[in-house]
Amino acid sequence: MPSLPFLAALAMLAIAAGLTFIRLVKGPTLPDRVIAIDLIGVLLVCLLVLMAGVTSQQAFLDVAMVVALISFVGTVAYARYIEREGS
């Protein structure tokens, strides 16, 4: 059932998340880490959209939209915090 493009895309998304996690761990300033968290959220949305395409379950797309919304709100909140407190 799992086709070759699906497996390749899954592997590339996993490698991208791993590379972003390295930046999250060693990022020198706080905005670097916020960017890494934001990108991990976007990669999670990409993964959910991919699962929706392969399994033909539209519930995955609903979850992807909710995750995107929460990730945006979290990013804006982090940015406001950095602006108030300094890095």
Added chain:
Amino acid sequence: MIEWLSGGLFILGATLSLLAGVGVLRMPDVFTRMQASTKASTLGLGCLLVGVALRNPEFAFVVRAVSIAAFMLLTTAVAAHVIARAAARSGAPIWKGTLVDERPRQMTGPDSN
């Protein structure tokens, strides 16, 4: 035919997301890292959503895919702007190879707009 097309779009979107991850790891600066990470959320996710809508051409899938794409296109710009402003205010270091630095001298003052 549609299977091959959507499979190619899945590969393309995942490749763009992988490039965004590599860019976030390898870029020298907060501001350049930010422009690398924006690629995944616009073009990468857009390709994946087009692939999903091609593979499942039903009303529910297409409406959700279009709304997710529109939402991400709107919020990515806002989020990148807010993070960039916060980084510039908090005095994040800028790459020494930058040619033009248009930040004013006192970025830490109160905002005028």
